[in-house]
Amino acid sequence: MNKDFVSFLASRVVNVASVPQRSPFRYPGGKTWLVPYVRLWLRSITPPLRELIEPFAGGSIVGLTAAFENLAKKVTLIELDSDVASVWKTILHGDVEWLANRVGTFGLTPDSARALLNLRPRGTKERAFMTIVRNRVQRGGILAPGAGVMKEGENGKGIRSRWYPTTLQRRMLDIARIRNRIRFVEGDGLAYIERKLQRKNVAFFIDPPYTVAGRRLYTHSDIDHERLFRLAKRLGGEFLMTYDDSPEIRRLVIDSRLDCETVLMKNTHNTKMLELLIGRNLAWLRHPDTSQPIFRELFAQTNSDLLDSPL
Numbered sequence: 001m002n003k004d005f006v007s008f009l010a011s012r013v014v015n016v017a018s019v020p021q022r023s024p025f026r027y028p029g030g031k032t033w034l035v036p037y038v039r040l041w042l043r044s045i046t047p048p049l050r051e052l053i054e055p056f057a058g059g060s061i062v063g064l065t066a067a068f069e070n071l072a073k074k075v076t077l078i079e080l081d082s083d084v085a086s087v088w089k090t091i092l093h094g095d096v097e098w099l100a101n102r103v104g105t106f107g108l109t110p111d112s113a114r115a116l117l118n119l120r121p122r123g124t125k126e127r128a129f130m131t132i133v134r135n136r137v138q139r140g141g142i143l144a145p146g147a148g149v150m151k152e153g154e155n156g157k158g159i160r161s162r163w164y165p166t167t168l169q170r171r172m173l174d175i176a177r178i179r180n181r182i183r184f185v186e187g188d189g190l191a192y193i194e195r196k197l198q199r200k201n202v203a204f205f206i207d208p209p210y211t212v213a214g215r216r217l218y219t220h221s222d223i224d225h226e227r228l229f230r231l232a233k234r235l236g237g238e239f240l241m242t243y244d245d246s247p248e249i250r251r252l253v254i255d256s257r258l259d260c261e262t263v264l265m266k267n268t269h270n271t272k273m274l275e276l277l278i279g280r281n282l283a284w285l286r287h288p289d290t291s292q293p294i295f296r297e298l299f300a301q302t303n304s305d306l307l308d309s310p311l
């Protein structure tokens with residue numbers, strides 16, 4: 001084991017400000033901080049990857065990065081939450097211009113947000129717009145039932161503190177420009193994995209709701225973690241799974257004879273936490289090809305003191 005590199009991982013956090021933010025969502029449990037590691041992982045796969053599958057897509061930062069940076073020829077995103085799904089369906093397979101225009105022309109105030117969010121959406125694109133607004137005005141971007149609307153916001157900017165209409169429009173239209181390479185499927189990620197078990201030359205990035213925080217953060221958080229581990233072990237292709245570092249998950253890693261390593265990140269409350277990366281063989285992480293520019297980039301993008309994230 002490359003001890004230096006592993007201790008490096010345990011002492012530094014990725015500076016998320018150095019990672020291009022491509023998702024229209026600010027997603028609780030989002031994996032922007034993992035992007036430099038994902039680049040290292042996907043570049044280590046030979047032959048070049050035909051497809052990256054993200055069965056628990058959420059804000060899809062990993063899938064989007066892979067598509068934009070040509071780390072996979074094709075990307076497939078799967079998500080069960082129908083509000084989140086409405087956004088991906090509209091951007092990738094629907095009327096993205098309507099959505100971008102609606103975002104650009106909406107006068108966001110506490111009253112207009114309340115009125116909008118009390119409406120019943122008539123169709124997918126209206127639902128997508130309401131979801132984008134909710135994601136921007138609710139505390140922590142949380143879309144689960146019971147999440148509150150922020151009052152003070154940041155820097156005293158109240159409800160508008162996370163509302164960047166021009167940036168959101170640009171992100172949505174940029175994604176739409178490469179939509180011939182990204183496919184969205186609304187449904188159950190576990191069932192999707194089960195259907196694709198035998199596929200070779202594909203890789204799965206698996207980021208399920210975590211065991212501890214999942215219930216508070218997502219509308220759908222009940223996952224059969226044991227079943228997910230059983231399926232992951234049987235996958236014909238490569239996979240990388242992320243989890244909270246809990247005794248339950250450590251036990252599943254050992255029982256499944258999978259490989260795992262801890263990496264450091266900072267959560268939205270700026271608390272440093274260790275997260276688990278799980279795979280069949282994490283040699284790409286312990287013995288990275290140090291001649292690769294991507295490796296130097298990972299060093300450059302890590303910092304012992306994380307800057308504030310502009311999500």
Ligand SMILES: C[S@@+](CC[C@H](N)C(=O)[O-])C[C@H]1O[C@@H](n2cnc3c(N)ncnc32)[C@H](O)[C@@H]1O
Nearest residue numbers: 027029030031056058059060080188189207220
């Ligand atoms: C940890 S989040 C993913 C975050 C994502 N990696 C990102 O960077 O934004 C987990 C996601 O899984 C979704 N989910 C929960 N159960 C699911 C299921 N059975 N099938 C597909 N998606 C599911 C949740 O709605 C949530 O969006």
